[in-house]
Amino acid sequence: MMTESRSATVVVDAVGGDFAPDEVLSGVALALASDSSLRVVLAGPAEVVEPFASREGDRVTALVTTQVIEMDEHPASAVRTKKDSSIVAGCRLVKEGGADAFFSAGSTGAAMAAATLVMGRIPGVMRPAIATVIPTAGAPTVLLDVGANADCKPEYLVQFAQMGAAYASIVLGAHAPRVALLNIGEEPTKGSTLAIEAHRLMAEQVAGFIGNVEGRDVLAGEADVIVTDGFTGNVALKLLEGTSKALLGQVKDAMTSSAMNKAAASVLKPSLQRLKDRLDPDTYGGAPLLGVSGVCIIGHGSSKSKAVCNAIRVAAQAARGGLTEHIAEAVSAN
Amino acid sequence: MMTESRSATVVVDAVGGDFAPDEVLSGVALALASDSSLRVVLAGPAEVVEPFASREGDRVTALVTTQVIEMDEHPASAVRTKKDSSIVAGCRLVKEGGADAFFSAGSTGAAMAAATLVMGRIPGVMRPAIATVIPTAGAPTVLLDVGANADCKPEYLVQFAQMGAAYASIVLGAHAPRVALLNIGEEPTKGSTLAIEAHRLMAEQVAGFIGNVEGRDVLAGEADVIVTDGFTGNVALKLLEGTSKALLGQVKDAMTSSAMNKAAASVLKPSLQRLKDRLDPDTYGGAPLLGVSGVCIIGHGSSKSKAVCNAIRVAAQAARGGLTEHIAEAVSAN
Numbered sequence: 001m002m003t004e005s006r007s008a009t010v011v012v013d014a015v016g017g018d019f020a021p022d023e024v025l026s027g028v029a030l031a032l033a034s035d036s037s038l039r040v041v042l043a044g045p046a047e048v049v050e051p052f053a054s055r056e057g058d059r060v061t062a063l064v065t066t067q068v069i070e071m072d073e074h075p076a077s078a079v080r081t082k083k084d085s086s087i088v089a090g091c092r093l094v095k096e097g098g099a100d101a102f103f104s105a106g107s108t109g110a111a112m113a114a115a116t117l118v119m120g121r122i123p124g125v126m127r128p129a130i131a132t133v134i135p136t137a138g139a140p141t142v143l144l145d146v147g148a149n150a151d152c153k154p155e156y157l158v159q160f161a162q163m164g165a166a167y168a169s170i171v172l173g174a175h176a177p178r179v180a181l182l183n184i185g186e187e188p189t190k191g192s193t194l195a196i197e198a199h200r201l202m203a204e205q206v207a208g209f210i211g212n213v214e215g216r217d218v219l220a221g222e223a224d225v226i227v228t229d230g231f232t233g234n235v236a237l238k239l240l241e242g243t244s245k246a247l248l249g250q251v252k253d254a255m256t257s258s259a260m261n262k263a264a265a266s267v268l269k270p271s272l273q274r275l276k277d278r279l280d281p282d283t284y285g286g287a288p289l290l291g292v293s294g295v296c297i298i299g300h301g302s303s304k305s306k307a308v309c310n311a312i313r314v315a316a317q318a319a320r321g322g323l324t325e326h327i328a329e330a331v332s333a334n
Numbered sequence: 335m336m337t338e339s340r341s342a343t344v345v346v347d348a349v350g351g352d353f354a355p356d357e358v359l360s361g362v363a364l365a366l367a368s369d370s371s372l373r374v375v376l377a378g379p380a381e382v383v384e385p386f387a388s389r390e391g392d393r394v395t396a397l398v399t400t401q402v403i404e405m406d407e408h409p410a411s412a413v414r415t416k417k418d419s420s421i422v423a424g425c426r427l428v429k430e431g432g433a434d435a436f437f438s439a440g441s442t443g444a445a446m447a448a449a450t451l452v453m454g455r456i457p458g459v460m461r462p463a464i465a466t467v468i469p470t471a472g473a474p475t476v477l478l479d480v481g482a483n484a485d486c487k488p489e490y491l492v493q494f495a496q497m498g499a500a501y502a503s504i505v506l507g508a509h510a511p512r513v514a515l516l517n518i519g520e521e522p523t524k525g526s527t528l529a530i531e532a533h534r535l536m537a538e539q540v541a542g543f544i545g546n547v548e549g550r551d552v553l554a555g556e557a558d559v560i561v562t563d564g565f566t567g568n569v570a571l572k573l574l575e576g577t578s579k580a581l582l583g584q585v586k587d588a589m590t591s592s593a594m595n596k597a598a599a600s601v602l603k604p605s606l607q608r609l610k611d612r613l614d615p616d617t618y619g620g621a622p623l624l625g626v627s628g629v630c631i632i633g634h635g636s637s638k639s640k641a642v643c644n645a646i647r648v649a650a651q652a653a654r655g656g657l658t659e660h661i662a663e664a665v666s667a668n
Contacts (some may be wrong), residue, residue, distance in 0.1 A: 150529070191565065192485050192565045214569070215571065215574075219577060220580075231518055231526045231529070235549040235562075235566055235570055238518075239570055239573055239574060240577055241549075242550030242552060243552075243573075244577065251606065261602055261605055264598040265598070267595060267597075267598035268595055268598050268599065271588035275585065
């Protein structure tokens with residue numbers, strides 16, 4: 001893509017995630033190999049980041065930090081007290097203009113708190129939201145909020161729609177994104193008080209609004225962006241992951257329940273593997289925190305090198321496409 | 335089962351559902367054949383119910399009605415104006431003691447409105463809720479509310495827990511049902527204002543409360559009852575149905591993508607069919623509306639004879655087990 005010719009610098013948290021630092025470093029190497037204009041600032045302890053930086057040459061810079069935020073720490077207080085952690089120092093570098101984007105597969109709460117507190121919100125944004133990209137039968141769909149805001153007001157959902165549309169357009173290449181509201185009926189008058197009022201506001205203020213979609217439509221690929229509150233979105237995302245895992249596991253069990261089944265299954269393996277790959281969330285490489293002043297992509301704790309690589313590529317693409325500026329413009333238009 | 339020896343009379347809406355009356359009548363015949371102490375009152379137009387009743391003999395009575403509530407009518411106003419519809423007349427018969435339970439695969443909204451307005455609420459119940467039984471890897475799980483109450487207060491969720499536990503115990507045979515709250519984190523302090531307060535109340539007031547479960551745990555079979563508000567529950571149920579359908583469809587596509595795949599798939603067919611049967615919601619035959627003064631089971635609009643049969647059996651079982659009395663006792667204990 002043409003945009004890849006423009007340089008982009010992504011800060012990567014070297015010690016975030018269940019498989020850090022090894023899988024993170026492998027992912028960085030993959031990303032560098034796939035995009036020659038990419039630069040990486042690797043944040044973490046000296047013994048992790050310095051050897052890698054000197055091995056990789058001038059496209060990788062080491063950002064040595066002395067503190068580590070653990071997965072079980074209280075996010076906001078960890079961010080306040082551990083200013084020299086990879087997460088806080090990484091977000092600060094973006095804030096100060098030393099990098100274009102930040103990626104971590106560490107504590108979601110801490111990354112969210114650091115990005116919000118250190119980078120700050122984009123002027124006009126009421127609440128940053130976490131988005132996720134869902135593979136569907138058609139084009140992928142951006143679902144948000146998936147957990148940043150358990151309690152929402154209708155006007156937050158309007159901004160989630162605008163931020164999600166900016167992301168779908170810049171990162172997924174959706175032209176004139178179709179935006180839907182997750183609800184429990186098709187009619188505008190259906191749903192909770194929140195959903196009914198959000199529908200009314202979205203119909204007035206959101207370009208490309210196509211109305212309500214129901215739970216059964218989430219995988220249909222009929223919308224580029226699906227908006228909901230962070231409680232419903234989080235339940236929906238985890239249910240989707242849980243159902244896919246349970247069903248594919250049960251299909252696998254059925255296929256290995258006898259020698260004859262196993263033989264038959266081996267014939268089908270390549271086709272089923274392609275299906276599994278297509279449903280693999282790693283393809284989309286992480287969840288963007290939308291609404292903060294800087295690109296911030298948060299990876300699954302279980303991210304392996306492929307997911308890390310894709311997340312870094314997505315971070316660079318969002319930065320090159322001017323995601324932050326597009327969101328600022330979209331929310332200030334109302 | 336011993337309980338089946340006790341007589342139970344179920345009113346069946348002969349004209350409710352996409353495949354009525356044919357599949358409804360076949361379902362009634364199947365249910366009668368499987369339970370010799372079952373009696374059915376068949377509600378609907380004379381030309382549908384009378385020939386069937388005279389053919390089936392003295393275990394089926396015709397309840398001739400002259401009005402029909404269509405799927406697209408406004409539920410509450412249809413119930414108020416069409417007092418001689420199968421749905422309203424059926425609920426009235428239960429209210430007056432002429433039958434023990436009511437089943438319809440017609441308009442969910444109308445059945446819910448009729449049951450609530452005609453049968454009335456069980457004293458002490460704040461809001462009736464619709465429950466659904468989800469097949470899991472382990473024991474089936476009762477999920478509620480799946481759509482009756484889009485906006486909920488924490489104290490409603492406490493009662494949903496009590497009502498769901500009564501259902502799990504009577505209909506699914508769960509001893510000391512484990513009750514969980516659907517939430518977006520495991521800790522009691524996680525979630526929306528509603529979820530946090532509901533957790534606090536449930537911990538105090540609900541027997542067998544095991545804490546929060548997340549979306550990914552819904553299919554794990556770790557709880558006999560999972561409680562949530564009607565908005566989240568409806569999104570979750572439809573997402574579950576949509577995901578299962580999409581995934582099994584994609585597995586099928588992968589299996590028929592070449593002649594060799596087709597041959598291999600034919601070997602696997604029996605194993606996969608068993609999996610499909612196990613996941614089939616028709617096994618549990620309909621969603622109970624809990625909290626009204628009488629047993630009311632609402633079927634999917636797409637119910638075929640097997641689903642109708644199972645729903646009627648479930649209705650009879652709930653009536654024989656004293657579901658209404660158990661719920662009255664559970665909610666009055668607080």
